Amino acid sequence: MIIMTYNPYSLEGKTVLVTGASSGIGQSTAIECSKMGASVILTGRNEERLSLTLEKLEGTGHSMIVANLDDETEIEKIVEMASQLNGCVCNAGIGLGTKPAVFYKKKELEQIFTTNTISSILLLKGLVKRKKLINPSSVVFTSSIEGNAITTIGNGMYGMSKAALTAYAKTVALELAPKGIRCNVVTPGMVKTPLTAPTGELTQEQLDADAAKYPLGRYGNPQDIAWGIIYLLSDAACWITGTVLKIDGGITLV
Numbered sequence: 001m002i003i004m005t006y007n008p009y010s011l012e013g014k015t016v017l018v019t020g021a022s023s024g025i026g027q028s029t030a031i032e033c034s035k036m037g038a039s040v041i042l043t044g045r046n047e048e049r050l051s052l053t054l055e056k057l058e059g060t061g062h063s064m065i066v067a068n069l070d071d072e073t074e075i076e077k078i079v080e081m082a083s084q085l086n087g088c089v090c091n092a093g094i095g096l097g098t099k100p101a102v103f104y105k106k107k108e109l110e111q112i113f114t115t116n117t118i119s120s121i122l123l124l125k126g127l128v129k130r131k132k133l134i135n136p137s138s139v140v141f142t143s144s145i146e147g148n149a150i151t152t153i154g155n156g157m158y159g160m161s162k163a164a165l166t167a168y169a170k171t172v173a174l175e176l177a178p179k180g181i182r183c184n185v186v187t188p189g190m191v192k193t194p195l196t197a198p199t200g201e202l203t204q205e206q207l208d209a210d211a212a213k214y215p216l217g218r219y220g221n222p223q224d225i226a227w228g229i230i231y232l233l234s235d236a237a238c239w240i241t242g243t244v245l246k247i248d249g250g251i252t253l254v
């Protein structure tokens, strides 16, 4: 007899904090987590878009915290306001466009590392110190194939910030394993979100041609990444920590 309720990927009864939940991959992750039964705590800077995400969630028990992760006191606010968590998705991130390495400015480097790397480090530090992550729990970081599996001319600042995030995730996975906190990374390829929206530099034909280079024939959708994150949040991944899950339509194979 098949028991239809058997689902090790379920997030039923779990509470998950998602950063960058006002847009793109974070928004989709929050929505998909709610569909899998989780109560979701959304965070982002833009209150209006965060509220739109909140409206799209299924089930009850969700909440949102408007906060700027570049500001340490606002990170502390998230930690303070968060309830006990079974999961945390450190997903918020920015790009600063492309620039050759010899033209990097200190301010830009500080900005990209603050948002893409340091904010997640400080958030996790706060959550652990305040015992907000229960035993067992799962933390997932959104890194990128850039800096981890590929190197693109002009994209070094972004790649460095993401490579550093992955390196951190592996260290902290080791350090937090005794507390039952698993830490894993997803590295997406090109995903269609506001972050990667066409800026006018490339024509639609050029973008279509680039997407066609992906062995699976297209760029990613936010849901493609959300489902990988859900796997790592779920009990199905209970013996997985310190790993890097590439979700890239096969582009790093070619």
Ligand SMILES: NC(=O)c1ccc[n+]([C@@H]2O[C@H](COP(=O)([O-])OP(=O)(O)OC[C@H]3O[C@@H](n4cnc5c(N)ncnc54)[C@H](OP(=O)(O)O)[C@@H]3O)[C@@H](O)[C@H]2O)c1
Pocket (backbone or CB within 6 Å): 019, 020, 021, 022, 023, 024, 025, 026, 043, 044, 045, 046, 047, 049, 067, 068, 069, 070, 091, 092, 093, 094, 095, 115, 142, 143, 144, 145, 187, 188, 189, 190, 191, 192, 193, 194, 195, 196
């Ligand atoms: N799209 C891709 O192709 C791709 C590929 C690889 C990796 N990634 C990574 O995936 C993650 C999500 O990207 P996305 O494509 O979904 O981008 P997105 O649509 O631009 O969303 C970025 C999210 O990060 C939040 N955020 C940015 N800076 C913040 C700050 N200082 N404080 C609080 N929240 C902040 C934004 O919040 P507000 O809008 O409310 O400010 C927004 O919710 C990023 O880490 C990105 O680097 C994306």
